[in-house]
Amino acid sequence: MTDDVTEADAHLDFDLEVEEDDVGEHAEAIPLGDPCLVVDDLHIVFRVFGGKSREQAEKSGAHVEKAAPPKKPFVKRLLGAGRQHVGAVSEVHAVRGVSFTARHGESIGIVGINGSGKSTLLRAVTGLIPPHSGSVFVDGEPALLGVNAALMPQMTGAKNIEIGGLALGMTPKQIDEKFDEVVEFADIGSFVDLPMKTYSSGMAARLRFAISSAAIPDILMVDEALATGDAAFKARSKARIEEVRQQAGTVFLVSHSISTIEAMCTRVLWMHQGKLVMDGPVEEVTAAYRQFVRAHRQARSGGRAGGTRRGRNGGKNKRKG
């Protein structure tokens, strides 16, 4: 890799992005209840097929460890020549020993530069990615805000509301009751009877958010879902999140926008290279994190004045282990 701006650098700008309408807003404090989530020494390891060899991956800074060697050394020797392509299995240690406790009514933001394990931590805490070691204890059912994986672009919006609702564990009757509310919240009007692939990306994002927030879970996990949508929609989403907190639920939020985190969270976890490096009240952690990101960006861009600013869509690809 050259000394040019890496992909991660491009994201650093994104990390510091300020949403004007969020500035100055703060999440209201809600009296905290009993612990509702205990994470104990959590490790997440992905098995990656056909991955790069360890040496190569190390160069690019990934925490890749070789998987346990195959049982038959002879076969391994046979394959030795093309090992990078045949039988290449490596492991990515995405979360490395994270412990924390969350209480009812807390709204927790997770920050960290790209590849620091934020999204993986969120999914692991939701119980969607089984831990390699360590454990997660919860009160109630955590739900990740995001049904997009269950939806089918070929089907109509109405059918997708049904599929998404069922995927979230709602009964057909509950979906009937919520149907109009979802359509109204998503603001898609008569498009509801057209296939979802005909929607604009904003409409599709609104519908996805509306479907996934139709059920109000005990612990709500949001992964950058607020990045799309207009201001009015953003305000409504925020109200939805507040609603969950008022009902003594807990909210986790991964966002690239520090101002969004500041506006919505009461506590922030800072992840770096799969480890928790800071955990505390929102002002304290975001101040330190901001400073770190600025310094990090300066160090990267070096002599170049002001750093390189890339488009905000310059590769929002999330980890797909």
Place this chain on the structure above:
Amino acid sequence: MTSEKTPAAGAASPGGERPPAPVPPDPIVPAISSAERLALAERYGLTKMGVRPPLWAYVKDVASRWAFIRVLGTASAYARNQNTYLGQLWAVLNPILNATVYVLIFGLLLDIARGGVENVVAFIVIGVFLFRFVEQSVNGGAQSIAKRTNLIRSLHFPRAVLPISNVMSHLTTLVPALVVMCLIVWSSGYMGENDLVPVTWEWLLLVPAVALLWIFNMGLAFIMARVVAITPDLDNVISFVLRFAMYGSGVIFPVVRYVQELPDALQVWLGPILEYQPIAVYLYLGRSSLMDEEAFVQDPTMWILGVIWAIVFFVAGFIIFWRGEERYGRD
């Protein structure tokens, strides 16, 4: 993939004028020990995540998701054929074309089916249509977990929903195809020197035969889903095994007849295996329901075997799948 450099690596790189990369705070040391956290979890009655539920609770959980299974199954059946001009017609056209190829090559050209079978067209058509259901279930089941990691990593639901709904989607397209199959079998009576195929009440037995096949297929799909989710390489082997199963089950020619030409020692054990293995049993049940031939009379033994195979495969498959429940989605 993680792609950022470690701060240390960034600082060591050439281009000396740049300021040193910042170092994030050291990882925090938790204020309380692991044992204290576990005690805390216990005190407030928190449940541990990612633990495989007990079998009975799992069964109930899957059953409660019946609406999801149905909707997901029918919707994906619909979505499968949606991007074509003929659309849903392909659900019927596809097996017809498939059967036509086999009838032309094996039935007419090679005349391979002549071995106690009079109506070759009906024999091959029933075989091809029913075997297609098995084939689709095995392939669909194999991919139901492996290809839907995204879904598994974003929502909670008992994972058994995926293979079940996949088989359900194939059943959805099978039903109209079966109607066409019955029509072809009936009209085959007017082709060549075939005897007329009488439509009797016996034809209704096709319904339980297909129902048993469905249950059997779900069992297969469960097994394939777990196996391929854990060892993705096996996905490549499936098509060969399926082709072997096709020729070994008498889908396009009565394989049992050929066994008689083998040496006795081999015949003794190979004969019963080929005749009573599950796929052959379900093909027999389908054929005996529709065809009016001596080779395919109603046989209670076959029905009992059909029930046994369905239950054995479904129960075993379900348990095999359930035992991997907490692993799906990790890799």
